[in-house]
Amino acid sequence: MITKQQLMEARQRALEYLSRAGIVLTPEEQERIEVADFGLGDLEHTGLELITYVNTSRCCAKELVLFPRQTCPEHRHPPIGSDPGKEETFRCRWGEVYLYVPGEPTPQPHAMPPKGREPHYTVWHEIVLRPGEQYTIPPNTLHWFQAGEEGAVVSEFSTTSRDEFDIFTDPQIERITRVV
Amino acid sequence: MITKQQLMEARQRALEYLSRAGIVLTPEEQERIEVADFGLGDLEHTGLELITYVNTSRCCAKELVLFPRQTCPEHRHPPIGSDPGKEETFRCRWGEVYLYVPGEPTPQPHAMPPKGREPHYTVWHEIVLRPGEQYTIPPNTLHWFQAGEEGAVVSEFSTTSRDEFDIFTDPQIERITRVV
Ligand SMILES: [Zn+2]
Ligand SMILES: [Zn+2]
Numbered sequence: 001m002i003t004k005q006q007l008m009e010a011r012q013r014a015l016e017y018l019s020r021a022g023i024v025l026t027p028e029e030q031e032r033i034e035v036a037d038f039g040l041g042d043l044e045h046t047g048l049e050l051i052t053y054v055n056t057s058r059c060c061a062k063e064l065v066l067f068p069r070q071t072c073p074e075h076r077h078p079p080i081g082s083d084p085g086k087e088e089t090f091r092c093r094w095g096e097v098y099l100y101v102p103g104e105p106t107p108q109p110h111a112m113p114p115k116g117r118e119p120h121y122t123v124w125h126e127i128v129l130r131p132g133e134q135y136t137i138p139p140n141t142l143h144w145f146q147a148g149e150e151g152a153v154v155s156e157f158s159t160t161s162r163d164e165f166d167i168f169t170d171p172q173i174e175r176i177t178r179v180v
Numbered sequence: 181m182i183t184k185q186q187l188m189e190a191r192q193r194a195l196e197y198l199s200r201a202g203i204v205l206t207p208e209e210q211e212r213i214e215v216a217d218f219g220l221g222d223l224e225h226t227g228l229e230l231i232t233y234v235n236t237s238r239c240c241a242k243e244l245v246l247f248p249r250q251t252c253p254e255h256r257h258p259p260i261g262s263d264p265g266k267e268e269t270f271r272c273r274w275g276e277v278y279l280y281v282p283g284e285p286t287p288q289p290h291a292m293p294p295k296g297r298e299p300h301y302t303v304w305h306e307i308v309l310r311p312g313e314q315y316t317i318p319p320n321t322l323h324w325f326q327a328g329e330e331g332a333v334v335s336e337f338s339t340t341s342r343d344e345f346d347i348f349t350d351p352q353i354e355r356i357t358r359v360v
Contacts, residue, residue: 022202022273023273024273024312053271053314056316059238059239061241087239136234
């Protein structure tokens with residue numbers, strides 16, 4: 001849950017990061033930047049700002065903004081009917097992002113989970129993405145990511161987004177943000 | 181057909197446009213920027229520079245560069261087997277681009293087809309895209325586009341690319357560029 005004021009401030013701040021990455025939004029898009037606190041009410045640590053450019057029945061593109069050390073919590077995109085689940089490519093445009101996927105745990109990872117939520121972060125194979133670098137997550141594969149000290153702007157190229165079906169490891173998480 | 185020298189020069193020039201748009205490529209990506217002359221050997225007028233970020237069996241993302249007044253010639257993406265054909269969203273990142281699709285012809289369009297190729301441009305409903313503006317082309321729909329006086333950088337978000345199946349209106353066009 002976030003307040004209307006937090007929403008407006010986070011949108012404004014996200015716009016500043018996008019502008020550092022040279023990314024231009026239309027006025028209409030600026031008004032619909034999504035601010036996700038994942039229901040934990042701790043946006044600075046667990047949260048994500050995003051704008052969806054297009055989301056058809058076949059493919060989707062978004063821009064993601066992470067404030068410094070902000071974390072998008074661990075989740076996967078499960079199969080839905082005949083769809084094997086969402087496939088996502090993350091391309092870092094600005095800043096630095098630490099992405100975690102299943103595999104050999106990285107000994108000294110750059111990121112730490114938000115305080116108190118540690119048990120809900122279970123995959124620890126680290127991929128560091130700097131501007132121009134990208135990584136593709138197969139469907140139904142656990143992943144989470146955190147920005148470095150300066151924050152990050154990340155393009156997401158994917159199959160159709162159906163956020164309401166995402167499965168988060170942390171049982172307290174709600175994908176749909178309530179604004180009060 | 182283009183020469184190796186033309187290829188190298190067009191790649192370098194494309195990189196300059198990408199950098200104006202704030203877009204960073206890895207060194208590996210810089211080496212594989214594709215330069216398409218569509219077989220007409222007149223790259224300045226009929227041509228496109230592009231980098232494919234990802235192209236899986238489900239979705240695709242590219243960055244397109246058009247030099248000033250350079251034209252990507254009229255074509256469509258037909259159905260292939262059970263695939264209804266490629267769906268493309270063009271998002272202008274830098275410069276200005278004039279996109280033409282079926283519909284009411286625009287009385288005074290911004291673009292003119294490359295000289296001598298006019299009969300092969302048949303759709304004239306104009307959409308002007310400036311930075312932050314985008315348009316989605318349904319599958320199997322004729323379209324062509326030209327950059328304004330300053331050139332353009334355009335992100336393409338789409339379903340899987342199978343360029344070799346594209347159908348061009350101009351019978352002299354070959355999609356695969358030969359470098360000599
Ligand atoms: Zn995801
Ligand atoms: Zn096309």
